[in-house]
Amino acid sequence: xxxxxxxxxxxxxxxxxxxxxxxxxxxxxxxxxxxxxxxxxxxxxxxxxxxxxxxxxxxxxxxxxxxxxxxxxxxxxxxxxxxxxxxxxxxxxxxxxxxxxxxxxxxxxxxxxxxxxxxxxxxxxxxxxxxxxxxxxxxxxxxxxxxxxxxxxxxxxxxxxxxxxxxxxxxxxxxxxxxxxxxxxxxxxxxxxxxxxxxxxxxxxxxxxxxxxxxxxxxxxxxxxxxxxxxxxxxxxxxx
Amino acid sequence: xxxxxxxxxxxxxxxxxxxxxxxxxxxxxxxxxxxxxxxxxxxxxxxxxxxxxxxxxxxxxxxxxxxxxxxxxxxxxxxxxxxxxxxxxxxxxxxxxxxxxxxxxxxxxxxxxxxxxxxxxxxxxxxxxxxxxxxxxxxxxxxxxxxxxxxxxxxxxxxxxxxxxxxxxxxxxxxxxxxxxxxxxxxxxxxxxxxxxxxxxxxxxxxxxxxxxxxxxxxxxxxxxxxxxxxxxxxxxxxxxxxxxxxxxxxxxxxxxxxxxxxxxxxxxxxxxxxxxxxxxxxxxxxxxxxxxxxxxxxxxxxxxxxxxxxxxxxxxxxxxxxxxxxxxxxxxxxxxxxxxxxxxxxxxxxxxxxxxxxxxxxxxxxxxxxxxxxxxxxxxxxxxxxxxxxxxxxxxxxxxxxx
Amino acid sequence: xxxxxxxxxxxxxxxxxxxxxxxxxxxxxxxxxxxxxxxxxxxxxxxxxxxxxxxxxxxxxxxxxxxxxxxxxxxxxxxxxxxxxxxxxxxxxxxxxxxxxxxxxxxxxxxxxxx
Numbered sequence: 001x002x003x004x005x006x007x008x009x010x011x012x013x014x015x016x017x018x019x020x021x022x023x024x025x026x027x028x029x030x031x032x033x034x035x036x037x038x039x040x041x042x043x044x045x046x047x048x049x050x051x052x053x054x055x056x057x058x059x060x061x062x063x064x065x066x067x068x069x070x071x072x073x074x075x076x077x078x079x080x081x082x083x084x085x086x087x088x089x090x091x092x093x094x095x096x097x098x099x100x101x102x103x104x105x106x107x108x109x110x111x112x113x114x115x116x117x118x119x120x121x122x123x124x125x126x127x128x129x130x131x132x133x134x135x136x137x138x139x140x141x142x143x144x145x146x147x148x149x150x151x152x153x154x155x156x157x158x159x160x161x162x163x164x165x166x167x168x169x170x171x172x173x174x175x176x177x178x179x180x181x182x183x184x185x186x187x188x189x190x191x192x193x194x195x196x197x198x199x200x201x202x203x204x205x206x207x208x209x210x211x212x213x214x215x216x217x218x219x220x221x222x223x224x225x226x227x228x229x230x231x232x233x234x235x236x237x238x239x240x
Numbered sequence: 241x242x243x244x245x246x247x248x249x250x251x252x253x254x255x256x257x258x259x260x261x262x263x264x265x266x267x268x269x270x271x272x273x274x275x276x277x278x279x280x281x282x283x284x285x286x287x288x289x290x291x292x293x294x295x296x297x298x299x300x301x302x303x304x305x306x307x308x309x310x311x312x313x314x315x316x317x318x319x320x321x322x323x324x325x326x327x328x329x330x331x332x333x334x335x336x337x338x339x340x341x342x343x344x345x346x347x348x349x350x351x352x353x354x355x356x357x358x359x360x361x362x363x364x365x366x367x368x369x370x371x372x373x374x375x376x377x378x379x380x381x382x383x384x385x386x387x388x389x390x391x392x393x394x395x396x397x398x399x400x401x402x403x404x405x406x407x408x409x410x411x412x413x414x415x416x417x418x419x420x421x422x423x424x425x426x427x428x429x430x431x432x433x434x435x436x437x438x439x440x441x442x443x444x445x446x447x448x449x450x451x452x453x454x455x456x457x458x459x460x461x462x463x464x465x466x467x468x469x470x471x472x473x474x475x476x477x478x479x480x481x482x483x484x485x486x487x488x489x490x491x492x493x494x495x496x497x498x499x500x501x502x503x504x505x506x507x508x509x510x511x512x513x514x515x516x517x518x519x520x521x522x523x524x525x526x527x528x529x530x531x532x533x534x535x536x537x538x539x540x541x542x543x544x545x546x547x548x549x550x551x552x553x554x555x556x557x558x559x560x561x562x563x564x565x566x567x568x569x570x571x572x573x574x575x576x577x578x579x580x581x582x583x584x585x586x587x588x589x590x591x592x593x594x595x596x597x598x599x600x601x602x603x604x605x606x607x608x609x610x611x612x613x614x615x616x617x618x619x620x621x622x623x624x625x626x627x628x629x630x631x632x633x634x635x636x637x638x639x640x641x642x643x644x
Numbered sequence: 645x646x647x648x649x650x651x652x653x654x655x656x657x658x659x660x661x662x663x664x665x666x667x668x669x670x671x672x673x674x675x676x677x678x679x680x681x682x683x684x685x686x687x688x689x690x691x692x693x694x695x696x697x698x699x700x701x702x703x704x705x706x707x708x709x710x711x712x713x714x715x716x717x718x719x720x721x722x723x724x725x726x727x728x729x730x731x732x733x734x735x736x737x738x739x740x741x742x743x744x745x746x747x748x749x750x751x752x753x754x755x756x757x758x759x
Binding site for chain 1: 327330333360361362365366368369370372373375376379380383391394395398399401402405421422
Binding site: 024025028032035036039040042043048051052055058059062065066068069070071073074077078081082085086087089090092093094096097106107111112114115116118119122123126127130131133136151152155156176179183186187190191193194195197198 | 653654655656657658659660661663664665666667668669670671672674675676677678680681683684685687688691694695698699701702703704705715717718719721722723725726727728729730732733734736737738739740741743749
């Protein structure tokens with residue numbers, strides 16, 4: 001028994017420095033560094049595939065920050081839609097347009113200098129405004145937060161459960177039902193629009209049998225230019 | 241476990257939590273790696289039997305059960321090749337990205353009541369989201385290999401995975417709706433009791449939607465007949481054409497890991513999770529029906545149950561792989577957009593209406609309908625919000641308090 | 645040492661991260677010649693804004709223990725993510741169309757309207 005107590009005491013003493021670490025701050029630092037570093041790397045890299053990779057890192061670390069802030073649902077959403085959907089779409093675009101000369105489009109050095117000045121100015125303004133307000137600088141009270149997924153869902157169908165009852169009574173329609181509907185219709189419109197914009201244009205050479213079958217001489221078929229042929233979707237399955 | 245370490249052995253809290261996390265990570269890693277070994281052996285035997293062969297017979301005595309271990313050693317000893325013109329960094333990174341995504345998704349995956357890496361309020365969502373990240377490794381591999389075959393494979397995989405996330409999401413939402421929670425532990429626990437409580441048998445729509453889910457899950461982990469990304473008859477080996485040795489085996493483990501994960505998810509969402517078809521523990525009097533107070537043996541039984549169900553799912557995938565021919569890429573897209581998505585949408589609406597009008601399900605029991613969940617929340621909202629419990633002060637604040 | 649310098653995490657820390665991301669995004673939009681690079685810049689900008697929304701909406705970070713925004717912060721972040729996805733889809737379609745017509749994704753070459 002004595003031995004156990006001594007061992008535990010030694011364990012406590014040996015690991016005291018680690019026990020002093022504020023793990024919330026440590027993980028925040030980790031995620032924040034990855035997010036910021038990768039964001040800066042997106043700007044500095046010229047290779048568009050590398051840019052996409054850094055963007056993925058940056059947005060993934062942001063999802064980590066959301067989890068740390070207690071916004072689990074938004075964090076998962078970020079992972080699923082942003083990182084899993086939007087960025088795969090982007091990488092898709094990168095691959096579709098990936099020719100050696102396009103992958104690394106250099107930025108002129110003059111632009112870089114100008115952008116550096118712009119960035120410094122903008123960053124100075126943002127940092128100044130972020131640091132200058134006193135209540136924001138207070139450390140979080142680290143209250144155990146109830147999970148927000150269900151209240152979020154309720155809010156989206158028009159019932160606010162996070163407000164005080166008085167507020168709910170006075171403004172029964174304070175939820176997000178209307179914005180939710182607008183966004184869903186918006187997404188539908190975008191879906192149709194994107195499909196229309198990116199639709200495959202049919203430029204098929206008529207088959208000989210069609211030519212023979214038609215009484216009129218066939219209309220002259222425009223030969224697609226070289227880039228167009230190359231750009232024809234690579235997805236059709238080993239067509240090239 | 242952490243509570244046990246803190247209360248009984250007197251460990252400091254952070255050390256207890258770290259130890260628990262380490263043990264959990266170790267266990268999950270072993271489930272993936274050990275599972276991959278077993279499944280590779282099983283796949284060889286099943287493939288052989290389906291094709292009227294014997295499969296491995298010699299390594300390790302009977303049945304060739306050491307075959308995958310021998311394979312692993314061979315892979316370790318293989319030369320690690322990298323093609324000329326490959327993007328070195330991305331080429332090296334890609335397998336780990338895939339494996340990490342597959343591994344991280346296990347964080348929120350429960351194996352029994354409260355036997356879970358981290359019980360997340362948005363568990364289902366998290367698992368699906370993280371699993372979707374696996375495609376990034378594949379895309380990077382395809383691009384970085386500087387090979388046509390790899391790029392084709394990667395593009396196909398990207399298109400396929402992004403498309404199949406839509407019906408997969410719709411299917412996953414159904415159990416979430418039935419349980420009124422996205423927490424996987426809650427979803428599993430709501431299906432406790434007899435086999436009729438499983439969401440698979442909740443109503444006819446969920447029965448259909450389970451099969452849609454399974455199809456989409458097979459497609460989203462790129463198993464045959466949806467393995468267009470590797471399609472060895474047309475693309476050599478697809479995205480991992482240029483990989484060899486250990487890196488290749490990481491892709492392999494990621495594939496088997498995510499197969500196991502989607503099967504486990506199917507078990508939790510539709511097949512009663514860790515609850516067996518018959519509530520043995522309750523009938524035998526080992527537990528009083530409450531999962532919280534049940535002894536650990538019951539949880540172990542639950543673990544075994546879930547593992548058995550997930551393994552059955554994986555075996556089913558293998559059976560499908562070796563009996564169905566591979567689809568063409570346009571057929572894959574047709575399956576997703578013209579069949580899976582509309583069927584899932586209609587079934588989703590059906591489950592919704594069923595919940596609205598027959599919230600009890602086919603078998604009357606203590607099920608909670610969507611409406612009652614909503615009412616419950618409204619009642620909670622009507623009460624004044626409870627004062628924040630347990631103000632956890634961070635360490636610097638505590639130190640400051642000591643200094644005062 | 646670094647951790648001690650950072651101290652306990654408050655809203656300001658999140659704002660700084662968001663600000664840096666926003667700046668990176670703006671610069672990315674300004675200097676990239678690749679249309680897809682510009683798109684990535686937009687994503688960064690939106691994401692930086694999102695961090696701010698979540699930070700303000702999080703009662704975990706708020707100094708008073710209950711965030712003034714309540715759920716609004718997270719809901720805004722959700723809408724931003726959704727609209728970003730929509731924007732990316734349309735912009736990508738435009739880019740691919742541009743690529744089909746011009747054989748390049750260099751935005752400096754998109755000067756047909758100059759006459």
